[in-house]
Amino acid sequence: xxxxxxxxxxxxxxxxxxxxxxxxxxxxxxxxxxxxxxxxxxxxxxxxxxxxxxxxxxxxxxxxxxxxxxxxxxxxxxxxxxxxxxxxxxxxxxxxxxxxxxxxxxxxxxxxxxxxxxxxxxxxxxxxxxxxxxxxxxxxxxxxxxxxxxxxxxxxxxxxxxxxxxxxxxxxxxxxxxxxxxxxxxxxxxxxxxxxxxxxxxxxxxxxxxxxxxxxxxxxxxxxxxxxxxxxxxxxxxxxxxxxxxxxxxxxxxxxxxxxxxxxxxxxxxxxxxxxxxxxxxxxxxxxxxxxxxxxxxxxxxxxxxxxxxxxxxxxxxxxxxxxxxxxxxxxxxxxxxxxxxxxxxxxxxxxxxxxxxxxxxxxxxxxxxxxxxxxxxxxxxxxxxxxxxxxxxxxxxxxxx
Amino acid sequence: xxxxxxxxxxxxxxxxxxxxxxxxxxxxxxxxxxxxxxxxxxxxxxxxxxxxxxxxxxxxxxxxxxxxxxxxxxxxxxxxxxxxxxxxxxxxxxxxxxxxxxxxxxxxxxxxxxxxxxxxxxxxxxxxxxxxxxxxxxxxxxxxxxxxxxxxxxxxxxxxxxxxxxxxxxxxxxxxxxxxxxxxxxxxxxxxxxxxxxxxxxxxxxxxxxxxxxxxxxxxxxxxxxxxxxxxxxxxxxxxxxxxxxxxxxxxx
Ligand SMILES: Nc1ncnc2c1ncn2[C@@H]1O[C@H](COP(=O)(O)OP(=O)(O)O)[C@@H](O)[C@H]1O
Ligand SMILES: [Mg+2]
Numbered sequence: 001x002x003x004x005x006x007x008x009x010x011x012x013x014x015x016x017x018x019x020x021x022x023x024x025x026x027x028x029x030x031x032x033x034x035x036x037x038x039x040x041x042x043x044x045x046x047x048x049x050x051x052x053x054x055x056x057x058x059x060x061x062x063x064x065x066x067x068x069x070x071x072x073x074x075x076x077x078x079x080x081x082x083x084x085x086x087x088x089x090x091x092x093x094x095x096x097x098x099x100x101x102x103x104x105x106x107x108x109x110x111x112x113x114x115x116x117x118x119x120x121x122x123x124x125x126x127x128x129x130x131x132x133x134x135x136x137x138x139x140x141x142x143x144x145x146x147x148x149x150x151x152x153x154x155x156x157x158x159x160x161x162x163x164x165x166x167x168x169x170x171x172x173x174x175x176x177x178x179x180x181x182x183x184x185x186x187x188x189x190x191x192x193x194x195x196x197x198x199x200x201x202x203x204x205x206x207x208x209x210x211x212x213x214x215x216x217x218x219x220x221x222x223x224x225x226x227x228x229x230x231x232x233x234x235x236x237x238x239x240x241x242x243x244x245x246x247x248x249x250x251x252x253x254x255x256x257x258x259x260x261x262x263x264x265x266x267x268x269x270x271x272x273x274x275x276x277x278x279x280x281x282x283x284x285x286x287x288x289x290x291x292x293x294x295x296x297x298x299x300x301x302x303x304x305x306x307x308x309x310x311x312x313x314x315x316x317x318x319x320x321x322x323x324x325x326x327x328x329x330x331x332x333x334x335x336x337x338x339x340x341x342x343x344x345x346x347x348x349x350x351x352x353x354x355x356x357x358x359x360x361x362x363x364x365x366x367x368x369x370x371x372x373x374x375x376x377x378x379x380x381x382x383x384x385x386x387x388x389x390x391x392x393x394x395x396x397x398x399x400x401x402x
Numbered sequence: 403x404x405x406x407x408x409x410x411x412x413x414x415x416x417x418x419x420x421x422x423x424x425x426x427x428x429x430x431x432x433x434x435x436x437x438x439x440x441x442x443x444x445x446x447x448x449x450x451x452x453x454x455x456x457x458x459x460x461x462x463x464x465x466x467x468x469x470x471x472x473x474x475x476x477x478x479x480x481x482x483x484x485x486x487x488x489x490x491x492x493x494x495x496x497x498x499x500x501x502x503x504x505x506x507x508x509x510x511x512x513x514x515x516x517x518x519x520x521x522x523x524x525x526x527x528x529x530x531x532x533x534x535x536x537x538x539x540x541x542x543x544x545x546x547x548x549x550x551x552x553x554x555x556x557x558x559x560x561x562x563x564x565x566x567x568x569x570x571x572x573x574x575x576x577x578x579x580x581x582x583x584x585x586x587x588x589x590x591x592x593x594x595x596x597x598x599x600x601x602x603x604x605x606x607x608x609x610x611x612x613x614x615x616x617x618x619x620x621x622x623x624x625x626x627x628x629x630x631x632x633x634x635x636x637x638x639x640x641x642x643x644x645x646x647x648x649x650x651x652x653x654x655x
Contacts, residue, residue, distance in 0.1 A: 348459070349495050350495055350497055352456075352457050352458075352479060352495075353491065353494075353495035353497070354497075354505075354509075355456070355478070355479035355480045355483070356455045356456070356457075356479050356480075356482075356483055356488075356489050356491075357480075357483055357505075357509035357512075357513075357565065357569070358480050358483035358484050358509050358512045358513035358516065358569070359480060359508055359509055359512045360478075360480045360512065361478070361480070363508070363512065364480075367497075367500055367504075367505070367508065368497065368500070370499065370500075371497055371498055371499025371500040371548075372498070372499055373499070374499045375498055375499040378499075378548075
């Protein structure tokens, strides 16, 4: 194992006991290498070679972000370089302390350990039966001339029957590591709609490790768009621990040049009658590489589980590459679980149909790529939020079709 | 005016062999006229339609196709559209994730740009599109849906006619737009075509059945068999074919 060399990963001076324990885990685990099965397709050599300084709190004004202009009215929680910015937020995270879920696994997952060494917890708690509406969480990393590492940490606890829509946007400038951990605990019958947009800078490493636990009848609908970063990984550990829990995951990544995007999910169907729907869409141009690893564990008790997982890849160049690794481990006998993958180029009939209407070929191709990625956006009910994703897609498309 | 002379086209099959599908088509459609092309399955009707609009799946090996004096075969498909050619597909293509309104406006504005006309904004466009939809007795949610996705066969065909109505071509090629339509839909489609008739519009109506031609009365009827026009005549030829079938004509060819 390669230990992180950068000073950025040295424990801060006033470290808590938890941070010190996490540092010991990180010391032992080191940065993952492709020898670890879960990291077979994603090589972190590039990340290990950078000397990241710990990201200091910043008082910089917010850059002009389209998301703020288009959603001025939303309650928002803003983090810059992993630190909460009360001056830019109109919602405050709750107090840290007991009650916040401890779902992260720093003893097993190196990036969670690293996050725990530096992060300040930021809990959001929605009381039972309460509908918290839509909240914007904005996590920015603003690097100057030197590479920095930010370690945002967000926990969400929804009490029984509570509801929340979280618009979760991360972006940044310069060279940085954005190593975030999200912990999501959904009480019985609670419902979370999680709309993620990751638009890291071209020099960014963006690692998200997400842990979710769903109690009986809870619903978690996640939409996750990865459009930026030199290297990104979204690793979701989702446990359907209560009966009749439902999880949908619509992930999309649009990558070009030498971008590398990894989507890894580990689903634990631990209780009966759970339902999961995962659809991944990759658009890969030039020498981009996409990875999807989807593991579904169905426990003996999880009878009548209904699981579905599909990885679609659109390859726009002969040098683009997709790695797809489904893994079903089923220990119950009355279970419906399916997985599949499609890989292809743009459809010649579709291109011709558009051109026959007078639309020039580059524009026709862009429309089809956009359509492929945008399919899950139709489910977003609020038009201004849909517009945020539409705009981000438009920006990504100029990169893809350049 | 469309003038097709001695047009030959081939396809390459899975084994790499070249098959000649169009074997010397001669056809002229003067301005303001509607001509029907009839013929048995596999005769090459759709091939002719696709070759005219520039599908590169087919290779043109000889001949010419000229619209208003410009060589169609030298142009990209989008340039042919901008020059006034429109093909209503026999099998309209589904475009998942692409909204119908966005598609229609993009097409309209692409053609307007190519003709140095100002673009139409979203508000103006909606007005135009709604009027057209009403004329074609289509449900208004047609604009909000994804292009042809989940459309019934009849809705797909009507969506083609909607596009034609908005794009106002000089020459429309309608490839079996009548197949799969019930009599009411057929009448609506026919009215859509008839409404465009005038000195600046001509059409090639490809159909398998005489039925459509009761509503769109053609100036001329041509029979295409085995890649050639084997017979031409007035509207009465369609009725004769309906009675006698194509067999006699194919034998004569
Ligand atoms: N895309 C294609 N792939 C294979 N064969 C084709 C294709 N298009 C046309 N053909 C062949 O060309 C001939 C003419 O087809 P087509 O033009 O579709 O006939 P029509 O429209 O008159 O029924 C047929 O023998 C058909 O099998
Ligand atoms: Mg045909």
